[in-house]
Amino acid sequence: MCGIAGFWNCKYNFDISETISRMTDTLVHRGPDDRGTWVDKNLGIALGQRRLSILDLSPAGHQPMSNTQGDIWVVFNGEIYNFLELRDELMGLGYRFKSHCDTEVIIYAYEEWGEKCFERFNGMFAVALWNSRDKRLILARDRLGKKPLYYYIKDGTIAFASELKAIIEHPFFKKEIDELNLHRYFTLGNVPYTGAIFKNTFKVAAGHYMVFDGTDIKDYIYWDILGIINKSDKQSISLYEAQEELEELLKSSVKYRLISDVKLGAFLSGGIDSSTIVSIMAALDSKAVKTFTIGFYEEKFNEAEYARDIAKHLNTEHYELYIKPQDCFETITKLPKIYDEPFADSSAIPTYLVSKMTREHVTVALSGDGGDELFCGYNHYLYMNKLKPVNYMPAAVKKIIFGALERFMPGKKYKTFARYLQQEDFFRVYEHLMSHWRMGYLDKLFNGRADSSAALKDTVFYSTYKNRENAGLLDKLMMVDVRNYLVDDILVKVDRASMANSLESRVPLLDYRIVEFALSLPLAYKFDGKTTKKILRNILYKYVPRELMERPKKGFSIPLSVWMRNELKHLVSQYLDKNRINRQGIFNGEFVASIVNEHMAEKANNMNMIWSMLMFQMWYEHYME
Known part of the structure; x- marks a missing residue:
């Protein structure tokens, strides 16, 4: 690297x-x-x-x-x-x-x-x-x-x-x-x-x-993964045959990524993806795998205990670090220099910290990134699947039903969502789920100079969905995420956070052979209406008992919303000051102030909007002032 x-x-x-x-x-x-x-x-x-x-x-x-x-x-x-x-x-x-x-x-x-x-x-x-x-x-x-x-x-x-x-x-x-x-x-x-x-x-x-x-x-x-999958037929093999082939591909991919003249280990969150990678590493290598986990003192965000159970079962040499708010605050000030562009994924903070801890022991770490996009693992796929009937409603019916909900639903979050459900283009609902700013807010932020749909119109975000031929809704969305969210968020986050610590991160699930195979599988092999990542789970259960894995998905996040009202409040006040923003001449300072005040008063959860503004302002100070 x-x-x-x-x-x-x-x-x-x-x-x-x-x-x-x-x-x-x-x-x-x-x-x-x-x-x-x-x-x-x-x-x-x-x-x-x-x-x-x-x-x-x-x-x-x-x-x-x-x-x-x-x-x-x-x-x-x-x-x-x-x-x-x-x-x-x-x-x-x-x-x-x-x-x-x-x-x-x-x-x-x-x-x-x-x-x-x-x-x-x-x-x-x-x-x-x-x-x-x-x-x-x-x-x-x-x-x-x-x-x-x-x-x-x-x-x-x-x-x-x-x-x-x-x-x-x-x-x-x-x-x-x-x-x-x-x-x-x-x-x-x-x-x-x-x-x-x-x-x-x-x-x-x-x-x-x-x-x-x-x-x-x-x-x-x-x-061209979109062209490859559009031209290919869905695999006509049984679920069992698909599992056997995928497991062999995983073994081959992990074996390739164990080639190194320096010490290596793996990130272990305790989730399906990283547990699968560590299980195969342990099966291929006679030496104990070194595994690394970040924990939080806030129970809602902590998965370290699960990772510890997996590590114990696989007999790994396990390291864990519980991080305090102060560790995160020190990292936040480094983010503009690490990422060079404004970057609003707050999980960059724990990713940096786990990379820093890992580098103290090894030079190379394998990760489980890519599993959510390839095997239908994200919660937003479940939401979109539940909303699928809306896609078949006539436009007039949408206007009547969801227009009424918009008028009577409490809270801006639900009103905004009801407004999205009225759109003729159902993909706008997905845009809402993935967007950091609510519908119509971007226009206010830029004093009438911005429109989120227009901004995304000529990107792969929209073109992938439109050009994913003869595919169902979730197959389309997984392809969108592979070409957009995975490339521009997940892989950016991991590369910069690991390399800031001189650590090489390797991603076995993103061996192109696995990507092509996974995206060509029938949706039912990944999501059967209840269980996500079905085929990957079945492989993992050959190495790890099912009872260690069956729990709700938490994700790799931090208690940011609460911190903004407390420990991070001084940073928000400093960088999102109305007068400071107005002097820049880019944004509407009064509108930003209203969003901040609303969040601080706990009238709404504006965490994503505030965080994206904070990351831009800190980047702007570092590179433009």
Whole structure:
């Protein structure tokens, strides 16, 4: 795992070596073990990398790395799990290797297969590859977007990096907020898909690679999960056969992710997903698995006791940390610098803390992320399933029934929900469940300059739902979450929180073979009307007794709503001060004050709206003031 950076300026008037050094060194947390840069001053191309040594700890794994001729250069963040098979295949074709790391495999895979090499990689990666023969810069990102890759492009200049903080150091970069992406942030709690918070700044899309020739940049897709699933038929195998095949895929995926030259362990929340991963790790490895859990003193949010029971059953070497409010408050002040963009998922706090604790013992940790999206695990799927009859109501009937409910229901939360149920497009109901701001509130926040539906219209959030052909409601929503919430929230959260602590996180459930298989299964194998993650549970029960797992889902959250009225009140007052907000000229300070006052008086739970505002304000102070 590493941090990468670079740029290509055909015409430049600055110190190219000093610039790439400065950009690279902002990523020291992603790679504390080694540092490298390479420049070609004649062409204005520069590459940099900070290395977290995982495979081949020797200097032979140093980056930037080139081929023998020195005309192909690469910097790489991530892991290619099937690199040994690819290495053997390339050696059979006559290539000779000087190292035992996966970076060198990328170079010769590109030499042999060109851009089609990305289709052959099973892993998580962000790759920047300079081809001096053709004068082309290639940027590529793994299929699910586990590893980040941003780029800034303007007036013939391109700068790229694992994190925005590195790109900001480029002398041509201008910090200008992209207002459309700001609206998207306040709707979803993150800046989605290929967008970024700054103008002229983008993310390479998951499953894509881009080619820049000094003038134009072109986008190519090498893995399209929506297209793959739309073209495939639902698996016609029995539930038992599907379980057997999925279990073999899980074993293969976990085995790949146990390849390491440093110590590794696993996050264990006590839920279905992480318990499944740890169970398979324990079955594959004779040594006791190191497991790590965060606990809360507030019983409503605490799952540590469940994780402890699972760890005891699997005989793991278990570590747990109970966190206090003060631990969270100290972390909150770090979030703007960690995430570089406003990011409103409050579970970033415990994710950072469990990563910090884990890094004290290991360098690599496996996680159970992805199970909810692939196997119908989220509670919002259950809500949408119950509301499914609304989808078939005539528009006039919706207006009459839910219009009446809107008028007579107590509380703004229920009135807003009743208003959503009147929409002709049933997907708007899902938008409401996923949105941080209530219907109509975003327009007031931006003084009439924003509309949440318009902000999301041209994103994968809507297009995935519309283009998921011949699928039922929940199959559509799972695909939306795989391409949106998983990529732009969950994986962002885990990558930045773990890498801020120089910890590599690996995600076995998101092996692309498992993703393709899971999304092609009949819905009944995942959700039978009562039980979620049915097929995954059946596999887990082979390793862990059913009675240890059958309990309500809590999720990975913190008592934020209560803290805002007490321990966090000073931060809310400081950053959401009406006069401060009005001076910025972006938001309606009076409207923000009304939301805060309403929450403090316990007249409404405005936690998500306040948190998204707080995260933006703290980010704005760090990057814009």
